[in-house]
Amino acid sequence: MKRILLTWVTVILNIITLNAQNKTIHNCRIVVPINNNYAKSDSLHDIMKRYVKTGLPGIVMAVYSEKDGWWAGAEGYANIERKRPMENCDLQYLQSVSKTYMAVAIMQLKEAGKINLDAPIKKYLPAKYTGIVKNAAAITVRMLLNHTSGIPEYSTDPGFVAYVMEHPAHKLTTEFVIGTIKGKEPMFAPGSKHVYCNTNYELLAVIADAITGDHAAYIAKHIFEKLGLRNTFYRNDPDYLHYPNLTDSYWDVLNTGKPANISAIQRANVASYIGDDGIVCTPVDAVKFLKG
Structure with a gap:
């Protein structure tokens, strides 16, 4: 299962989606102080750049340590077709987490x-x-x-x-x-x-x-609200899997190096399951949950 580390890395390969509108979700912002002098920030950026070059559409990462505090970074695209850059505030699928x-x-x-x-x-x-x-x-x-x-x-x-x-x-x-x-x-x-x-x-x-x-x-009230997870969503409204900041989903089904946008399939898939899937959030919120 997923290890309880205070590091969250979301890789957009098979699983990410977005509405075509160019908006942001309500009050979407990084609500923790980001340490721009984080000791390993250059190394982390290099790792993300390397994987984007191998074909991943985009990667976003948030890290927390007691010593250096918070750091977050992003590389690549949240949407390939429109060349929309991946951002720290973009929502990612937690899937089985x-x-x-x-x-x-x-x-x-x-x-x-x-x-x-x-x-x-x-x-x-x-x-x-x-x-x-x-x-x-x-x-x-x-x-x-x-x-x-x-x-x-x-x-x-x-x-x-x-x-x-x-x-x-x-x-x-x-x-x-x-x-x-x-x-x-x-x-x-x-x-x-x-x-x-x-x-x-x-x-x-x-x-x-x-x-x-x-x-x-219950989860929204007793987990999201208590931990201040303002950018975490789970069945909170019928449109939550169409929020504009939800990144697109891609699948290189033919192994040609040209991934297809399967966002509609991904949204339907995630909407079908409860308890074992369904949550979307920013990487910072995911780490805040683990800390909490």
Whole structure:
């Protein structure tokens, strides 16, 4: 999984998007004091320039250390077609790092006495999902958090993959995503092994919804607001994946050195998942979260 380092590097290769308007998101600014004399700034810029020269559309990086404070830098483009330069304030997709935020929310609910990590997930899951997940009475919340549940992976199911490839710009419902595993045998007995699985965090989001009424609103209030993450967004409004500062997505699907702009596909993909994906933010905000 992602190491908890106070350094965040976002590389725009397969995964980035943007609305065609040339605006900025509300009050988008770097809200930390940037140390222009950061000891390794030249080396970091050289690294980013080197990777841009190899074909990455753009790179943006934020770093924090107790000794030197904050530094942030960017190279390349947020949009190749219009030659829009990448900037520190551009929003980036966190993809699976979004799971870390979901885990924090669950741990906060545990601290508040609203969830027992060692209780079976059947206690918290809505009825429409308990019939889908085999062993729901034996799998605990903790097993979802640490990927020891044995629940099948939705994203590698052949039927799921086929549907996504045939409908690449279609936004999927949570019911469809989780429904993919219906009737599937567990990968292993609950608690007996560890296998990273996106389905675990889809279910954690559903559980958090059942407890809070809206897990995304809970995360915004209890994580984003508390840490002052003003440039971090997750399902906060229907248009959040069309914010103008969200960088474009590119995929060199034919390995020709000419990546195609797949922003529409990326937006639909990210909009389809809860708990295991969905957060966009600036690199500085990502580091602020890790610090917090």
